[in-house]
Amino acid sequence: MLQSMTGQGQAQSTGDLGTVSVEIRTVNNRGLKLSARLGDQLNRLEPQVDAVVRQHLTRGSVNLNARWQRASAASAYRINEAALTEYHRSLSQLQTKLDDTAPIDLAQLAALPGVIQEADDQTIDPKELWALLQPVLVAALENLNQMRAAEGASMLTSLQTDLALIAEHLEAICKLAPRVVDGYRERLESRIGDLLRERGLEVATIDLLKELQVFADRTDISEEITRLQSHLQMFDETVASEQASGRRLDFVIQEMFRETNTIGSKANDAEIAMHVVDMKCAIERMRELIQNIE
Known part of the structure; x- marks a missing residue:
């Protein structure tokens, strides 16, 4: 069963500790590369997140975003009394120097840096937080x-x-292949016959047969055809299996291209060359798709 390396998935759940949402995006990659953005609150759970992701994915570049929002927004923050007191003291001293009697607005002081801080999440049991995050991640x-x-x-x-x-x-090439030598023999006999008749010479039949044998050996593509047929069968079996592998398919497609290219270079026939071009185009389309298979 083929599975693309490109996709998107998200989930969300709410519990006693608040709401957790997870969004995952993947693109193709040679191996498995996880980039997780968990925020300060969930960073402690990164090893568990990594382990679960690897149980479900084997290849791809994975971008994972997880967010946790507390059940009560107010409980997520606390007032830094020491910082607020110091701001108030410094402002009071300045008022005394300037002989200013205007009231000090605590609401304005609360907006100053360091007064309002996030609550300490270390008091929350990581096991409880993981119990909320894990099913959402899965x-x-x-x-x-x-x-x-x-x-x-x-x-x-x-x-x-x-x-x-x-x-x-490939089937069409199988039918054309035997005609390549026959065509060469006819052309060879015609050209040599014309040349010899012009000069009043003769050539032994055995010499023509030797030349034809050399040409036949040089242009023989029977082995390449057999190997390519085997690769086609292997490819078909691989994509139909439950454990289809992008890496295995990539190897098979390389071998298919190699045999097809050899057929084109050895056949020495225009009609076969046209079939080879169409085959190469199809293989390139397949290669592009395979790059995105897990």
């Missing part, structure tokens, strides 16, 4: 994999279409 990963699987199914259809196209061109 749900987001499952949603992500559903999207990646849907895109993988679409990619599978496209790959199988191009695979069938390559097989059709």
